[in-house]
Amino acid sequence: MPIEYSQREKSYELYRKGKREGTWDPDDYDLEGDRADWQQFSEDEQHRFLATCSGFYDGEEDVTRTLAPYMMALDALPNEEMPFDTVQEEMYLAQQVYEEAKHTDLFSRYFEEVFETQDTEPFREGGYQEQGYSTDDLYDTADELMAAIDSGDRTELVYALGEAYLNYMGIIEAQLARGGYLTFDQMIELKAEQMGRDVVLESFQEAIGKVRQDETRHIENGRWVLQQLAEAEPDIVADVYEPRIEEYVENRLLADPLYDEQPFEGYDQRKIGKQVTQYLQDTIDYIGADRFERYGDVRAALKERQAAD
Numbered sequence: 017m018p019i020e021y022s023q024r025e026k027s028y029e030l031y032r033k034g035k036r037e038g039t040w041d042p043d044d045y046d047l048e049g050d051r052a053d054w055q056q057f058s059e060d061e062q063h064r065f066l067a068t069c070s071g072f073y074d075g076e077e078d079v080t081r082t083l084a085p086y087m088m089a090l091d092a093l094p095n096e097e098m099p100f101d102t103v104q105e106e107m108y109l110a111q112q113v114y115e116e117a118k119h120t121d122l123f124s125r126y127f128e129e130v131f132e133t134q135d136t137e138p139f140r141e142g143g144y145q146e147q148g149y150s151t152d153d154l155y156d157t158a159d160e161l162m163a164a165i166d167s168g169d170r171t172e173l174v175y176a177l178g179e180a181y182l183n184y185m186g187i188i189e190a191q192l193a194r195g196g197y198l199t200f201d202q203m204i205e206l207k208a209e210q211m212g213r214d215v216v217l218e219s220f221q222e223a224i225g226k227v228r229q230d231e232t233r234h235i236e237n238g239r240w241v242l243q244q245l246a247e248a249e250p251d252i253v254a255d256v257y258e259p260r261i262e263e264y265v266e267n268r269l270l271a272d273p274l275y276d277e278q279p280f281e282g283y284d285q286r287k288i289g290k291q292v293t294q295y296l297q298d299t300i301d302y303i304g305a306d307r308f309e310r311y312g313d314v315r316a317a318l319k320e321r322q323a324a325d
């Protein structure tokens with residue numbers, strides 16, 4: 017795996033950043049205070065908080081199990097024909113698998129020691145599973161990548177990688193997970209105000225801050241690869257990216273809220289929706305808004321869709 021150190025690319029620089037920032041350990045957090053705080057949540061508050069945590073827990077495990085085919089697909093590409101060094105990207109993804117496993121470790125420990133359950137299914141019913149973009153889909157994505165490798169067709173493989181990166185880094189992490197962080201922020205802040213406290217679930221907040229830091233790198237890397245794949249195969253934007261974004265917009269941005277009632281008084285779903293829309297625009301801008309026929313301007317496209325409906 018030779019690296020030309022004079023030609024280090026975005027993925028390699030993010031790999032170096034991960035070596036500096038990604039050394040935290042889920043075992044280092046004292047959860048005793050969080051256990052006491054958790055008992056102060058009402059049953060409805062616990063259920064709502066667990067709904068978001070369960071999406072993360074399942075998602076981190078799903079990614080840990082399904083990210084390896086991304087590296088295999090990159091390895092199958094003719095490196096000399098690509099506008100980026102697939103070796104450097106494989107190194108980055110190897111680091112990301114480790115980080116995803118560590119996130120799984122964190123949520124597993126927190127569910128066991130604070131929530132006192134390892135069963136996520138009751139908290140996901142009626143939520144993410146039924147409104148598209150469940151991380152369960154990542155297993156199908158992995159199968160599609162392996163099939164594209166076996167096909168030996170370069171364009172098919174690039175398209176499969178584009179679908180995979182957009183689905184995972186561009187939507188699950190950049191949209192759903194980041195929206196989940198905003199949900200955590202509001203719920204915890206509102207609960208602290210209710211309890212007359214400055215901080216509740218302190219260790220959870222510190223650990224989630226590390227997860228967010230890791231995933232910021234994942235998202236930046238994913239957006240960069242999506243841009244590079246569009247350089248390699250310009251038609252991927254119309255053939256893969258826009259249809260996938262259309263599906264996301266239909267299932268999430270234009271759909272009814274996932275949860276009809278919020279037990280946390282003062283919770284502002286509209287504020288989160290605006291920020292999540294901006295996250296999608298950020299991804300499109302990184303790839304190149306001028307490459308998109310319909311979603312170069314996300315807010316304008318949403319207004320057009322809403323007017324048509």
